[in-house]
Amino acid sequence: MYDIAAFGRMIADQGRMGAYSRALQRSIAHGSTVLDIGAGTGILSLLACQYGARKVYAVEPSSAIAIAEEAARANGFADRMECIQALSTDIRLPQKADVIISDLRGVLPLFQQHLPSIVDARSRLLQPGGNLIPKRDVLWAAVVETPRSYDQLMKPWERERFDLNMAAASQIVKNVWKEGRVTPDQLLTKPYRWATIDYLTVESPDVSGEMTFQVERPGTGHGFVLWFDAVLEEGIGFSNAPGQPELIYSSGFFPWSSPVTLDPADAVSVDLRADLVGSDYVWSWETRVHGKDPGQLKAHFRQSTFFGAPLSPTQLRKRGGRYQPALREDGE
Ligand SMILES: C[S@@+](CC[C@H](N)C(=O)[O-])C[C@H]1O[C@@H](n2cnc3c(N)ncnc32)[C@H](O)[C@@H]1O
Structure with a gap:
């Protein structure tokens, strides 16, 4: 709201x-x-x-x-x-x-019930041959070096400051993406077009696809950013790509489980999925970083927002089939 x-x-x-x-x-x-x-x-x-x-x-x-x-x-x-x-x-x-x-977008077009709402309205409330604005959104990604965004997520849970083990939280923050913009000089690869959502034809709210990136300069990869170009009418739209003027939407930073030192000969593949589950999306991203030697796998991460929220035993018990709710003293 x-x-x-x-x-x-x-x-x-x-x-x-x-x-x-x-x-x-x-x-x-x-x-x-x-x-x-x-x-x-x-x-x-x-x-x-x-x-x-x-x-x-x-x-x-x-x-x-x-x-x-x-x-x-x-x-x-x-x-x-x-x-x-x-x-x-x-x-x-x-x-x-x-x-x-x-x-109906959020930071990205894959947001809550956006796609089901459009599919429903297109089939029930639009004249045959009628027009939709926007027409389509094109989603792009690139591997980024962004130590600041990465550290903001990960550092609070590292042992360094108070010598305490907070691994329970660090496992969770590795599985969240957050809103954040980067500048073009932070990109380590060319952008890759992940998906096009064509509002006149889209049927499923779920989107998935594998991206392959060639590393273009040495650096530390912290994950990838995802942004979109909107086409409202042919030739009319806007983009929140790195380097473009800021818009309300921003872009999404998807961190890797740990930073990876990247060299120009390295290839990065990311299998990214967004699945609408209930009222919002579960995002999953599996990353493989291949070094220059044949068969060399420098890094392999599997991450998902499914693991990106703490679940307390009390909450889990309440979801169990044998859970019986009881009235509190105040009658609630
Ligand atoms: C990003 S705001 C856009 C507001 C306005 N159209 C504008 O462009 O400034 C999206 C609005 O869509 C509403 N919304 C989301 N899904 C909807 C649906 N299926 N039917 C009607 N409104 C919806 C939300 O309550 C929210 O106020």
């Missing part, structure tokens, strides 16, 4: 808003019916009205929809913009939309 300041940051992001605004201007013909999934405070719906939409359904489950409703009135669009407080997956519309607009 976003607070009002977070919605404000989304609107203040000129790279994102400029691209959305141009894409809407191009794709909304006078008289179009538009569905805005995840309308938030209504900014994209309002722009759609401004560009000539005849009817806009602004759908948002949070109470931010109250702001969209007031803004529709304040801008004279109340007769064309209908605000619906709900998830798109729970609504029916009296007419199908010519254009569906959304931005």
